[in-house]
Amino acid sequence: MSRRIFLALQQLLGPSHVQNSEEAAPYLTDKQGRYVGQVIAAVHPANTEEVAAVVRMCVATDTPVVVQGGNTGLMGGATPDASGRAVLLLLDRMNRVRTVDIDNDTLTVEAGCILQTVQDVARDAGRLFPLSLGAEGSCTIGGNLGTNAGGTAVLRYGNTRELTLGLEVVTAEGEIWNGLRGLRKDNTGYDLRDLFIGSEGTLGIITAATLKLFPLPKARATALLAFDSLAQAVQLLSHVRAGFGASLTAFELLSADCLSLLREQFPQGPQPFLGAGQPWFALLELSDNHSESHARQTFEEVLGEAFERELLANAWIAESLVQSEALWLLRENMSEAQKRAGRNMKHDISVPTSQVVAFVAHTDALLQAHFPGVRHFTFGHLGDGNLHYNVAHPLGSTVEAHMADYAALSLLVHDSAHAHGGSISAEHGIGQRKRDILERYKSPVELDLMRRIKQALDPKNLLNPGKVLEVLAS
Amino acid sequence: MSRRIFLALQQLLGPSHVQNSEEAAPYLTDKQGRYVGQVIAAVHPANTEEVAAVVRMCVATDTPVVVQGGNTGLMGGATPDASGRAVLLLLDRMNRVRTVDIDNDTLTVEAGCILQTVQDVARDAGRLFPLSLGAEGSCTIGGNLGTNAGGTAVLRYGNTRELTLGLEVVTAEGEIWNGLRGLRKDNTGYDLRDLFIGSEGTLGIITAATLKLFPLPKARATALLAFDSLAQAVQLLSHVRAGFGASLTAFELLSADCLSLLREQFPQGPQPFLGAGQPWFALLELSDNHSESHARQTFEEVLGEAFERELLANAWIAESLVQSEALWLLRENMSEAQKRAGRNMKHDISVPTSQVVAFVAHTDALLQAHFPGVRHFTFGHLGDGNLHYNVAHPLGSTVEAHMADYAALSLLVHDSAHAHGGSISAEHGIGQRKRDILERYKSPVELDLMRRIKQALDPKNLLNPGKVLEVLAS
Numbered sequence: 001m002s003r004r005i006f007l008a009l010q011q012l013l014g015p016s017h018v019q020n021s022e023e024a025a026p027y028l029t030d031k032q033g034r035y036v037g038q039v040i041a042a043v044h045p046a047n048t049e050e051v052a053a054v055v056r057m058c059v060a061t062d063t064p065v066v067v068q069g070g071n072t073g074l075m076g077g078a079t080p081d082a083s084g085r086a087v088l089l090l091l092d093r094m095n096r097v098r099t100v101d102i103d104n105d106t107l108t109v110e111a112g113c114i115l116q117t118v119q120d121v122a123r124d125a126g127r128l129f130p131l132s133l134g135a136e137g138s139c140t141i142g143g144n145l146g147t148n149a150g151g152t153a154v155l156r157y158g159n160t161r162e163l164t165l166g167l168e169v170v171t172a173e174g175e176i177w178n179g180l181r182g183l184r185k186d187n188t189g190y191d192l193r194d195l196f197i198g199s200e201g202t203l204g205i206i207t208a209a210t211l212k213l214f215p216l217p218k219a220r221a222t223a224l225l226a227f228d229s230l231a232q233a234v235q236l237l238s239h240v241r242a243g244f245g246a247s248l249t250a251f252e253l254l255s256a257d258c259l260s261l262l263r264e265q266f267p268q269g270p271q272p273f274l275g276a277g278q279p280w281f282a283l284l285e286l287s288d289n290h291s292e293s294h295a296r297q298t299f300e301e302v303l304g305e306a307f308e309r310e311l312l313a314n315a316w317i318a319e320s321l322v323q324s325e326a327l328w329l330l331r332e333n334m335s336e337a338q339k340r341a342g343r344n345m346k347h348d349i350s351v352p353t354s355q356v357v358a359f360v361a362h363t364d365a366l367l368q369a370h371f372p373g374v375r376h377f378t379f380g381h382l383g384d385g386n387l388h389y390n391v392a393h394p395l396g397s398t399v400e401a402h403m404a405d406y407a408a409l410s411l412l413v414h415d416s417a418h419a420h421g422g423s424i425s426a427e428h429g430i431g432q433r434k435r436d437i438l439e440r441y442k443s444p445v446e447l448d449l450m451r452r453i454k455q456a457l458d459p460k461n462l463l464n465p466g467k468v469l470e471v472l473a474s
Numbered sequence: 475m476s477r478r479i480f481l482a483l484q485q486l487l488g489p490s491h492v493q494n495s496e497e498a499a500p501y502l503t504d505k506q507g508r509y510v511g512q513v514i515a516a517v518h519p520a521n522t523e524e525v526a527a528v529v530r531m532c533v534a535t536d537t538p539v540v541v542q543g544g545n546t547g548l549m550g551g552a553t554p555d556a557s558g559r560a561v562l563l564l565l566d567r568m569n570r571v572r573t574v575d576i577d578n579d580t581l582t583v584e585a586g587c588i589l590q591t592v593q594d595v596a597r598d599a600g601r602l603f604p605l606s607l608g609a610e611g612s613c614t615i616g617g618n619l620g621t622n623a624g625g626t627a628v629l630r631y632g633n634t635r636e637l638t639l640g641l642e643v644v645t646a647e648g649e650i651w652n653g654l655r656g657l658r659k660d661n662t663g664y665d666l667r668d669l670f671i672g673s674e675g676t677l678g679i680i681t682a683a684t685l686k687l688f689p690l691p692k693a694r695a696t697a698l699l700a701f702d703s704l705a706q707a708v709q710l711l712s713h714v715r716a717g718f719g720a721s722l723t724a725f726e727l728l729s730a731d732c733l734s735l736l737r738e739q740f741p742q743g744p745q746p747f748l749g750a751g752q753p754w755f756a757l758l759e760l761s762d763n764h765s766e767s768h769a770r771q772t773f774e775e776v777l778g779e780a781f782e783r784e785l786l787a788n789a790w791i792a793e794s795l796v797q798s799e800a801l802w803l804l805r806e807n808m809s810e811a812q813k814r815a816g817r818n819m820k821h822d823i824s825v826p827t828s829q830v831v832a833f834v835a836h837t838d839a840l841l842q843a844h845f846p847g848v849r850h851f852t853f854g855h856l857g858d859g860n861l862h863y864n865v866a867h868p869l870g871s872t873v874e875a876h877m878a879d880y881a882a883l884s885l886l887v888h889d890s891a892h893a894h895g896g897s898i899s900a901e902h903g904i905g906q907r908k909r910d911i912l913e914r915y916k917s918p919v920e921l922d923l924m925r926r927i928k929q930a931l932d933p934k935n936l937l938n939p940g941k942v943l944e945v946l947a948s
Contacts, residue, residue, distance in 0.1 A: 101826060101828050102712075102828075103708060103712060103826075103827055103828035104826040104827045104828040104829075104859070105715070105827070106826070147661060148661050148665075150659050150661075154658065154659060155658075156720075158636075159659060159661075161665070161668075162632075162636060171919065171923070175919045176919065177917065177919045177920055177923065178917065178919075179920065181895065181897070182826040182828075182895060183824050183825070183826065183859060183895075183896065183897050183900070184628065184629075184824070184858040184859060184860075185624050185628060185633060185824045185855070185858045185859070185860045185897070185900040185901050186824060186897035186899075186900060187621060187622050187624075187633075187672055187897075187899050187900065187901055187902065187903045187904070188897055188898060188899050188903075188904060188908075188912060188915070188916070189904060189912065189916065189920070189924050189942060189943070190669060190672070190673055190677070190923075190924045190927055190928075190942075191622075191635070191665075191668045191669055191671065191672055191673075192920065192923055192924070194635075194665045194668035194669070195664060195665055195668070195669055195927075197665065198661055198664070198665055199664055199665075203664070215715055215716040215719055216716075217719070234577060238576075238577060241579070241689055242689040242690075242763070243763060244763065245689055245691070245720065245721070245761075245763035246630075246719065246720030246721070247719070247720070247763070287719075289716070289717060289718065289719035289721070290772070290775075298764070301764075350657050350658070350659045350660060351657070352575060352577075352578040352580065352656040352657065353577055353578045353579070354575050354576075354577035354578040354656075355578075381659070384658040384659045385578070385657060385658060385659070386658075386659045421655065421656060421657075422657065423655070423657050423659070423660035423661075423662055424662060425660075425661050425662045426657070426659040426660060426661065427659050427661055428661065429661045430661070430662060430663060434662075438662060438663065441662070442662070442663065443651065443652065445645065445649045445650065445651045445652075446651055446653065446663070446666065449645065449651065449664075449666055449931065450663050450664045450666070452930040452931060453664055453669075453927065453930055453931075454664075455930065456926040456927055456929065456930035457923065457926060457927075468663060468664075469663070
């Protein structure tokens with residue numbers, strides 16, 4: 001049967017666009033190396049019609065279909081299971097920019113476009129596509145849509161969902177829904193768009209999208225701020241929200257331990273506030289539509305007022321683009337610094353901004369009580385209440401001993417986030433990694449609504465089965 | 475049976491909170507007087523548990539449930555049918571503000587809150603809740619959520635959907651989904667929130683919501699601009715988008731004929747550009763986080779540049795709050811001015827901004843060819859591509875003769891909007907009025923997806939039946 005499907009796919013797409021498991025090996029292990037899958041075939045369709053034809057063939061043979069973008073996800077959401085029953089859809093050939101509509105401030109791109117390409121095309125048209133995240137050089141817009149990716153510009157521009165006006169989707173029956181509308185207002189029926197976005201390929205295959213563009217800021221101002229407490233950082237956030245309004249484009253938190261780690265791992269990098277003694281820091285960015293001098297003036301005015309009101313302990317304002325980039329490098333190097341220091345436990349949680357202080361105090365104390373000596377590397381998008389609450393092994397212990405406690409420790413962190421009104425996955429999604437713990441935090445009513453929708457749109461459970469939700473055989 | 479249900483509802487809610495059709499008469503006719511319904515009872519539950527209990531009773535007796543907010547909708551979406559089989563849910567007693575969370579910039583309100591109350595509570599807390607529309611003094615936030623209401627601030631802040639973080643919903647089974655999250659990032663499963671928003675009470679009953687708040691602007695600047703052509707107005711929109719960025723908070727179009735109509739019907743009102751001869755005008759507003767003088771300076775700088783580049787013919791800049799309010803009054807009086815001049819045909823369409831000029835030219839010409847002499851009163855939210863494309867009877871003819879052509883004329887307008895990549899309902903929804911024509915403009919694939927979702931969430935078709943979609947008996 002598998003052989004027959006393989007040959008039929010070759011006939012459909014041409015032999016050079018269909019690979020076996022061996023040839024497709026790079027796509028069958030997730031980025032973290034946690035999951036390894038097998039497939040009947042990995043296919044590279046050229047266009048939406050070919051995607052639809054592949055899905056129809058899979059439906060006819062009860063073959064699961066897994067779609068994958070740049071394979072940069074952290075939850076194993078795009079890795080097929082080990083059964084070898086699935087077909088893996090790769091949309092790398094579908095990477096055209098279909099249209100750029102300057103007067104409407106939109107562009108329409110195919111799902112296989114690399115995020116950075118979308119940013120570049122927008123910039124070449126004199127516009128900003130604001131979605132920005134670590135993997136932007138290799139992740140695809142289809143993957144961003146499938147997971148409703150976040151990143152560093154959410155504070156001002158929203159998640160991928162808020163940046164999207166229209167979609168083209170291949171349904172679980174292999175039909176094509178053309179919902180590529182470039183409209184900012186359209187109240188004609190149910191919001192299918194937002195249902196497909198973030199559904200991680202379990203409700204339909206997103207093949208193209210119409211995205212919002214924004215004016216390119218004329219100038220930016222960046223600073224690294226030091227705080228005497230996390231509470232002070234939250235107060236300053238409120239202050240700059242009011243003072244900068246929509247010009248506030250980043251508020252990225254870093255703990256003092258994060259800065260020390262960066263110093264250790266990147267001794268050639270910038271060394272701001274060396275030995276300053278404050279426990280918390282934040283990277284602040286303002287984007288301005290007027291001019292450099294206007295940006296600078298606003299920045300200094302609002303920060304000056306903050307100093308007077310004792311809303312921060314210190315500020316290092318970038319005097320040049322080079323200095324600004326050096327500050328951003330701190331934030332961007334956090335992933336790599338952690339990797340170099342040895343594996344740690346990552347938690348992508350969010351809580352209401354008003355709960356951040358209580359969450360961190362409570363969770364830190366709880367972990368110290370249960371796992372004495374663990375080290376906290378807490379950073380993230382404070383402006384969105386999204387913390388990367390990461391926990392490393394105690395000095396004097398080993399990474400391996402620490403990682404053995406992963407399930408127990410994560411349970412405490414996730415329970416605490418939930419108890420503070422938060423989410424166990426702010427921007428990384430569910431995939432296969434958080435699928436089972438989701439049951440703990442969602443009410444039976446919500447899980448039931450989700451299952452009904454899955455059943456309605458994918459009654460044979462062929463689209464990325466085993467991800468997001470466990471579906472009971474019907 | 476109806477009598478038994480009536481008595482059971484009285485027992486459940488108390489006799490004073492259950493009305494018969496006669497007592498409930500004001501709720502049984504829609505605002506435009508187009509639809510008149512009958513009910514078993516109109517009920518006023520005190521809280522979410524009572525709403526759930528009413529729905530459960532209705533499910534047990536196969537009784538349809540229609541929810542209504544301030545009865546200000548234009549599509550008959552909240553008016554029960556004439557069969558007298560339904561129970562009408564009125565949430566006027568559920569009008570509490572549950573929480574205001576300043577540090578998180580959110581508030582949680584019950585569905586029965588009047589929109590203006592929500593705005594006021596936000597302002598008292600030093601924040602802005604930006605949703606703003608003509609009916610704000612009587613419409614409810616529940617109605618706004620049910621229809622994904624738009625209004626004049628969409629350009630900057632988005633529709634109701636974009637202003638909402640969490641919902642509480644009573645499902646079609648009478649269960650309560652507590653999704654009242656105050657999170658700006660939460661990627662844990664399917665986006666139920668956005669599915670319920672805009673579903674016009676056909677998928678669930680929204681009983682409360684957690685809404686986003688924004689900083690209150692420190693200053694505003696307003697101007698009425700005159701253009702030599704509609705194309706020039708679209709160009710200016712692009713120019714101020716880039717120049718003002720997120721400070722651009724309104725761009726409301728008015729044709730010269732609209733200004734003349736306002737002059738006729740409100741001779742005591744302001745008379746800007748009397749006899750100036752330009753065919754198009756726009757109300758422009760900038761909101762500023764700094765100060766009056768800063769707002770003024772930005773405004774004059776960007777408009778000065780626009781004059782140099784010949785992107786507008788003339789500008790009347792408000793010199794005071796009184797003048798600014800006078801300009802806004804022009805826009806706000808448009809509804810009443812049309813009403814005084816006699817009924818006309820209203821079309822709430824949207825097209826991509828880049829298609830506005832072509833749409834208006836094409837549709838105006840088409841209507842003149844088929845219905846010579848009809849008069850166009852075109853205005854609306856140009857910044858969102860949303861036009862109120864309204865058409866009045868030819869001078870010398872009668873309103874009655876004109877209205878007899880409603881179906882034929884509207885078909886041309888809607889076909890044209892659709893052909894220009896647009897929507898036949900930008901912000902008013904579908905209700906019962908546009909239900910059947912929706913079938914003409916949505917693809918079979920999209921209608922099928924919508925029906926599957928309706929079937930999955932409301933399998934007995936008891937929630938607001940006959941609205942949005944025709945559901946075939948299963």
